[in-house]
Amino acid sequence: MTTFVDRVELHVAAGNGGHGCASVHREKFKPLGGPDGGNGGRGGDVILVVDQSVTTLLEYHHSPHRKATNGKPGEGGNRSGKDGQDLVLTVPDGTVVLDKKGNVLADLVGEGTTFVAAQGGRGGLGNAALASARRKAPGFALLGEPGDVQDIVLELKTVADVALVGYPSAGKSSLISVLSAAKPKIADYPFTTLVPNLGVVTAGSTVYTIADVPGLIPGASQGRGLGLEFLRHVERCSVLVHVLDTATLESDRDPVTDLDVIEEELKQYGGLEDRPRIVVLNKIDIPDGQDLADMIRPDLEERGYRVFEVSAVARTGLKELSFALAEIVAKARAAKPKEEATRIVIRPKAVDDAGFTVTYDEQEDVYRVRGEKPERWVRQTDFNNDEAVGYLADRLNRLGVEDELMKAGARAGDGVAIGSEENAVVFDWEPTMVAGAEMLGRRGEDHRLEAPRPAAQRRRDRQAEHDEAQREFDEFNPF
Ligand SMILES: Nc1nc2c(ncn2[C@@H]2O[C@H](COP(=O)(O)OP(=O)(O)OP(=O)(O)O)[C@@H](O)[C@H]2O)c(=O)[nH]1
Ligand SMILES: [Mg+2]
Structure with a gap:
């Protein structure tokens, strides 16, 4: 397989x-x-x-x-x-x-x-x-x-300008091989191509890419053959080329019905209606093929298609086809907004989200705190270390989490969960503990051991505290 x-x-x-x-x-x-x-x-x-x-x-x-x-x-x-x-x-x-x-x-x-x-x-x-x-x-x-x-x-x-669609064995890969330097696998059995081939074509001053998709058959939209999965490769193209086989000997097929079938499948796939289409009648090196091409050409033109007769094997009609495609591609490019030359860096989520929310979670009977900062701080905390836990409490307090808990109706002893349902740290709220801690000073120090601070010292301390908050902010906002 x-x-x-x-x-x-x-x-x-x-x-x-x-x-x-x-x-x-x-x-x-x-x-x-x-x-x-x-x-x-x-x-x-x-x-x-x-x-x-x-x-x-x-x-x-x-x-x-x-x-x-x-x-x-x-x-x-x-x-x-x-x-x-x-x-x-x-x-x-x-x-x-x-x-x-x-x-x-x-x-x-x-x-x-x-x-x-x-x-x-x-x-x-x-x-x-x-x-x-x-x-x-x-x-x-x-x-x-x-x-x-x-x-x-x-x-x-696939990012290709031109996409070739058609029945298996219509000659799509053969066409790519003679229009470009690509060497895709070509064989006389259906579904030779299993993943799209990509080739680069130079026609005059225009350089464009051309891709085929694995052959389509009636019912592809219901998953017959290789299904429609590969049509996503044609989504980015600016022109669709119907490659029709004029030399098949199957009794229930002729190029015009083939075209109708493929169009129906494209319609089922959706989203490709606005793409210009042209028709390529392939295999005209075979005499019957040329006769059939002559016969159906007026019908196709009447439907509004530009028709090209080619032979991928005898290499006829290729120049005309490649220049016509170049013209359509150039027009499509001119109509498109200029692509950014700069490199785009996309991040999966926003870097900063300074806010947080407090809600009462009835199911779990906890007040749930959600927010990038509080959740990050919890992840950074070594809960085996009381001082580290105290530092966390100080940080949360400074962010205003305590105030919001109070406003939301939380009382001492209520459960507080920080983080999502699957991944939260839950503890009993002790607001007085934090208030007491404020009175005693921050963790890692004890006022009682220090002489009262002179005003200048207090100012310096305030500045240091401000600097720390700033550092925290900077650390969180690298840009
Ligand atoms: N006589 C003749 N045979 C051709 C021509 N183009 C392709 N063939 C033959 O048709 C058969 C199928 O060609 P491919 O290019 O593999 O066809 P395909 O459309 O890519 O087929 P899948 O990959 O199966 O969808 C091969 O045996 C080719 O040699 C042509 O212009 N004239
Ligand atoms: Mg092929």
């Missing part, structure tokens, strides 16, 4: 971020040095890039699981962990990226077009980076975030 490789399911996993390090500088005779734990490295992204020398998705059919490397954890002595390496996957021009539900995530057309299919996790901050004027010696670090894991589907929609 032949496998079709113009549609594959791909499982991609970006690298995890490395954990931050909690460490205290040690030096002889200086027992209490400052915090010197470095940050974890970023996990590598999984990136799809169009490479025009790649023509199939075969590679991904054979190995559909791909993972980028993890970031390394930070170390003491302020050493940051190394970033993970991005995994770059090359795909053919015209690859469409879909999610498992069939939604289009990206349509990759043009050399170098890039799509980040899975984003690497951020590295966690080490305790050196977490230190501030008010939290001089944090005894914790942030965890690295897990990288994205995505199931995606890649579909190839």
